[in-house]
Amino acid sequence: MADSILITGGAVLDGTGAPPRADEAVLVRGDRIAALGADALAQAESDGVDERVDATGRTVMPGLIDAHTHLSFGEPTGNDELFHHRTQGYSSMLSAYHARKVLRAGVTGVLDADCLWSIGVELRDAIETGIVEGPRMRAGGQALMTMLGGTAGRMIADDGTTGYATVVHNRDMMVREVRRQIKHGVDWIKIMVTGQIPTMKGPEVKVWNLDELRAVCDTAHELNTKVVAHCRNSESTRDAARAGVDLIYHASYMDDEALEAVVESGSALCPTFTLLGNLADYGAKVGSAPELLDVFRAEIEITAAQMAKAHAAGVPFLAGSETGFAVTPVGEWHARELEMFVQYMGMSPMDAIVAATRNGAFALRMEGQVGTLETGRLADILVVDGDPLQDVTILQDRSRLAEVIKGGRRVDLVTPIPERRMRSTDQVRFLASCPLTRGLALTEEQLEKLARV
Template sequence: MIEGGTVLDGSGAPPVPGEVICRGDEIIAVGSGSATAGPEGSAGFHERELGSATRVDATGCTVMPGLIDAHCHLTFDEPRSNDELFFHRDHTLAALATAHHLPKLLMAGVTSVADPDTIFRMGPAIRDAVEAGWIEGPRITTGVAALLTAVGGTAGRLIPDEGEVGYAEVVRTTDEMVLATRRQIKEGADFVKIHATGSIPTRSGELQVWTRQEMRVVCDTAHDLGVPVAAHCRNASSTRDAALAGVDIIYHASFMDEEALEAVVESGADLCPVFTFLSNLCDHGPEVGAGTNMVDVFRGEIAATAEMVRRAHDAGVRLLCGSESGFVLTPYGHWHAREVELFVEHLDLSPLEAIRCATANNAHAVHAADELGVLSVGRRADVLVVQGDVASDVSLLGDRRNLRAVLSRGVPVDLQRAWPTRDPLPGSRVGNWAERPLTWDLVNP
């Protein structure tokens, strides 16, 4: 029983004083005092019925649903570059690294996560290991590998013309797209991801590298088997065509224009803009040695995208919060809640609206809209107790020192243990020989 706090239920409703009572992995009551709403509308619970309950004093705290991260890369192990991610990973060590990192999410208040693409196709195995209790971690909804054309994705020329590397599976024809989609679903994919845009060194920005018809082939194949589709779209045309093709979740939706916005609104697709990675590089990249050449570009992308995403929100499009945790600029357990802050800052959402995006809305991203994301009777017992008034200051969520309690599946997470640390795995990190060429003129000025 969590008592004495202010209940922010995640639905967007104003917070109210009250208690939350859980039995195992189920919320059985939410309310205030003797009027606490119990199962089937019962008047409340007698004290003798709660005598054996573990009590959590939430005085001065906000009681709210566990955070859900709609875009996280659990198996990437925080690479510093695409080269490192694609060519410096080992199957066994990657699985062990993932198991090492997963508890960090729980310790940061993240109780569920959507992972769209995984290296070595290991997503379903990691998900199942967590559910079976082999390793500790949040609830996981996962893809297998990102589907790419031979043009590649954000890694450009590092991607081969065929086959698989890292998290990428290259498909060259519509027949291969159908086969790959069916195979991923057979392997246990909860959704299929398309990398609809990619990079070419001689061109600025990302280009659309899938046709609308190709995306429709994947969507039709997956939907026939009851599996949704997500797409990485970092330009206007890809966002438009993904929506028209039937994609269910559009990641990034960068630089949307009027035509793309109209397609998204009419299609009913969800948008997950993923501002956190871009903002971390812009605001803090130089502090950790990141290059500054992309700062102005990313600031422009955030501004242009935010304007259109806000309009999509106003038109009724469901927005999702995703951190893209798993890279060196978004390490596990540190930045999952920043997207909530950025929704308030860049989209001008109210704190309650932004929190809803990270809870009730994100429950749709993990296929659990009726089970997670809202504190109500019959839902799963994923609950946070956060020191302070989160409805007034969403930045409180980003500092895990404010977490007084985290329930995952109704079980308290150990927040007193040391933060998981380890030494780098041999060969897993890429070091530069130098930051600039050693020219004769440099040595002999």
């Protein structure tokens, strides 16, 4: 491993929001940024360097931080697959395989807020101890739900803990579960504040009361742990903010009252438009009902208008992709959120980049250590062909990623990662999603898979 790398000739976009600086050198020594600009060149001259990277015509910027991933989920096509067709050991190994893909996509940090079993904590430790290659990671455990479930609604059992979730009925159980997860090493507690109720039309409804939310936040905060909440309506966003939730996912349909609560509390927002955006744009291809696609698009548009107000009011934004489902496969969509910030919220590409770099350090609980290119920071660096301020979508183009450096180490972007094949027991997944059940024609590939069942 090279102990020092000198990157020259590139425009440094440092993640602080400052304009890029043309032709600026960056010197990496060990796992940190040792110097920038003339200092970097002078130090390289006097002490020598092991490796040089020519970034002429390219942008040198911090590695991306994805604040909403599910690396252990195994890219399920639906809840049935996620809840009933996963085993712990295989899911652990699959998440290690996926961690590598994340890093290759230029994502040097993730918050994996909830996972199957306790895989997140184990994966984080495996990456930190060097036995698995992956991004810096902060992990939650199983999502906490009331009996009313989250997006899965009545598919969640009335009681107990499964791979995916733990059902908590009252304050005592909530406090106990928060403590249990902290005991086992989580960095964040994830709560599902909204759920699906069959008789209630429209989007998810709030299924926790303020008192319960406060119990979780107070317990977690006393034990130096942060709380992230899934909030897919306005009341949940409002109460989560009032209770002291640190990071709010989705904040769908946030009204002005909820927005005010968020501004007052200092909670950060991570809208996670990407999953909905992929469903709206590609859902038809994977069999989603057309009326559902319009609902997704409306959720994005209505929410984005309020998000723009929150951004103007100074609420910190983080970029999260909800990578880990079939519509958000690992390593493919992490940077789409930046494009959606620009497209739907009217955010500047610069602010979108800051959301995915400097602001992301909050999700990693490493503020002041990662997320910007400054002397003394950990050296998590991308060299990108082109200018993402001109076109932020280039961050989604793997062929534009000339270098990914994590902790001062250049990531191998060349050796192919073996393609994952379905194991025989995953054939259940194929049957469950088989277009034959809807009387549609099958492709050659699907027929071949069917023949193997």
